[in-house]
Amino acid sequence: MNEKVIEVHNLVKKFGSFVANDHLNFDVYKGEIFGFLGANGAGKTTAMKILCGLSAPTSGDVKVAGFDIYKETEKVKRNIGYMSQKFSLYEDLTIAENIRFFSGIYGISPKDRKAKQEILLKNLDIESAKDSLVGSLPLGWKQKLAFSVAIFHDPKIVFLDEPTGGVDPITRRKFWDLIYEASDRGITVFVTTHYMDEAEYCNRVSIMSEGRIEALDTTENLKKQYAAKNMDEVFLKIARNTE
Amino acid sequence: MKQFIGFLRKEFLHIFRDPRTMIIIFGIPVVQLMLFGKVISTDIQNAKIAILDQSHDNITRKITSKLLSSGYFVLGEELLPGEDVESVFRQGKVKMVVTFGPEFEYNLERDGKADVQLLADASDPNTARILTNYASGIISDYVKKEKLQNIQLPDQINVEVRMLYNEGLKSVYMFVPGIMAMILMLISSMMTSISISKEKELGTMEVLLASPLKPIQIVLGKVTPYLLLSFINALTIILLGVFVFGVPIKGSFFLLMGESFLFILMALSLGILISTVAPNQMVAMFISLLGLMLPTILLSGFIFPIQNMPLPLRIVSNILPPRWFIVIIRNIMLKGTGIMYIWKETMVLIFMSFTFIALSIKNFKIRLE
Incomplete structure (x- = not known):
């Protein structure tokens, strides 16, 4: 658990005079499930976009999967998976077509693709729906599928931007089973969320407020530190302190 | 790739x-x-016209048939002298009325001059302009080709129009x-x-x-x-x-x-x-x-x-x-x-x-x- 896959030192991101990320410092270790929490507008999506190479930082040193995000963006991108806030598959393509498209982008050979596709369909128990349009699937299925496609090329890290928006707690729980599976396979999971029950599932969480990281530790330690019963209370206490 | x-x-x-x-x-x-x-299309085909022929001689009949066989016009109504021209327009039956003056052929042969009047419904100005242009073109063409060969006219300037690159407009x-x-x-x-x-x-x-x-x-x-x-x-x-x-x-x-x-x-x-x-x-x-x-x-x-x-x-x-x-x-x-x-x-x-x-x-x- 000691290999660092994300290293962030003094990351600053400004939009004009507005500071979205104010000197962020944190590391994420291999195989860990890292929760990135914060209220809306706290700067977590901005930080995540920088880590994914979607946006350039104003200053600071950032390494993702061992590569520098300024100079080796291409290599960073090969080694990460990304699932956006909005559901990130093509609804007018079938499941198989989506898989084919995304494995094409990451250069997976057709032979590997077929083998992996079979495993994926079996795991999600959707073999019969292989040729149905993604748009016709229920939301819970779509999200599980989107996650499976995001890690289809076996990235070192997968970034999930509020992946479970709009689904019920049971479906969310099932989704998290997939996340644990991926983590067991050694894939690091970096997830933003504002559902506090989800925060409980993470190994470590960081809580952001107004562009700064206010707290970063395991969920156990945070609860002890803030004398709170659950993450929800931790979150509220931190939010009150910064106001 | x-x-x-x-x-x-x-x-x-x-x-x-x-x-x-x-x-x-x-x-x-x-x-x-x-x-x-x-x-x-702004081309006009089969526009309804009325003819008011006060002479009913050879030439007016020939001109009328030229007009009607051109493809641009069809006969909507034949008017008799003295009939109210405006009412035909008001009823919207025709777009244009062609009136030949009395003793058309006689006047043309003797003086080289005869009167045709084109009355058009200019509540639609574009159509009116196009119709009168077509009609006067057909009429003067006929007169030039059929009649003027035998008649010696004093010096006059013949304006010849050709629409280059789109002859048929x-x-x-x-x-x-x-x-x-x-x-x-x-x-x-x-x-x-x-x-x-x-x-x-x-x-x-x-x-x-x-x-x-x-x-x-x-x-x-x-x-x-x-x-x-x-x-x-x-x-x-x-x-x-x-x-x-x-x-x-x-x-x-x-x-x-x-x-x-x-x-x-x-x-x-x-x-x-x-x-x-x-x-x-x-x-x-x-x-x-x-x-x-x-x-x-x-x-x-x-x-x-x-x-x-x-x-x-x-x-x-x-x-x-x-x-x-x-x-x-x-x-x-x-x-x-x-x-x-x-x-x-x-x-x-x-x-x-x-x-x-x-x-x-x-x-x-x-x-x-």
Whole structure:
């Protein structure tokens, strides 16, 4: 658990005079499930976009999967998976077509693709729906599928931007089973969320407020530190302190 | 390259799966050409006229039959002397009344002069003008050919009119270039801007940008299918124009296709530019429709002559790409001119393409920051 896959030192991101990320410092270790929490507008999506190479930082040193995000963006991108806030598959393509498209982008050979596709369909128990349009699937299925496609090329890290928006707690729980599976396979999971029950599932969480990281530790330690019963209370206490 | 082919396959799947896109790409061009070519034609056929013949002699009868056999007119009513001419107009039965004065033949033979009156319903001024022009043309033609041979007239100036490049004054000659410009704008600019902003709206653009694909590959991948489809459309419109409507291609076919290709490139870069500005599909569509389609129809010289516009509109028309493209196609197809005479317009299109591409790159970077 000691290999660092994300290293962030003094990351600053400004939009004009507005500071979205104010000197962020944190590391994420291999195989860990890292929760990135914060209220809306706290700067977590901005930080995540920088880590994914979607946006350039104003200053600071950032390494993702061992590569520098300024100079080796291409290599960073090969080694990460990304699932956006909005559901990130093509609804007018079938499941198989989506898989084919995304494995094409990451250069997976057709032979590997077929083998992996079979495993994926079996795991999600959707073999019969292989040729149905993604748009016709229920939301819970779509999200599980989107996650499976995001890690289809076996990235070192997968970034999930509020992946479970709009689904019920049971479906969310099932989704998290997939996340644990991926983590067991050694894939690091970096997830933003504002559902506090989800925060409980993470190994470590960081809580952001107004562009700064206010707290970063395991969920156990945070609860002890803030004398709170659950993450929800931790979150509220931190939010009150910064106001 | 493999990545790129995979991307193209995906794009074509999007296009072929969406009935609305298919209709816009394959239905609209043909329907519009047919509409403009056949229905909304400014040519007049079978207009109803009334004849009021006060002489009923040989010549007036011959002239009447000439008029009616020309294809432009049909006899709606025969009026008797003294009948109220205005009431026929008010009832809307006819568009024009042709009145021959009394003793027409006699006057013509003796004095070389006779009276015909054309009364037209100018509540529709364009039609009225065209009808009277047709009718006076037919009448003077007849008189010149049939009658004046035997009569020696004092010196007079004969004005002879020939309509070069479109002898029959067919309006479809005017519509084919215009529709081509319009359709290519529609498909290239609107469809690309919609398809790119759709990815943004659905969140898949972020996934693509977070993948090893380079932004330029993404943009090229989105644009290439529309480049192909637009080119097929340009060909279809030209072929329909030539084989269905008989519009000639007097100049070089390759030059025509080359200029069309240039125009498509220009429109595609404009589409990319729109997509960098528009946050979602709706906005992209509105910008394309209101900002491009309407000005193209109204101000590009497609239907209304630019020379007749007030100065501010003439200035605006200069920044519309179709305005230049229409000049180019008319020159190549109807006049048969070569690049020597249209290089200025070509340069304008090239300049516009570069401007749009530069602006898109600038905007795209700002978005990524």
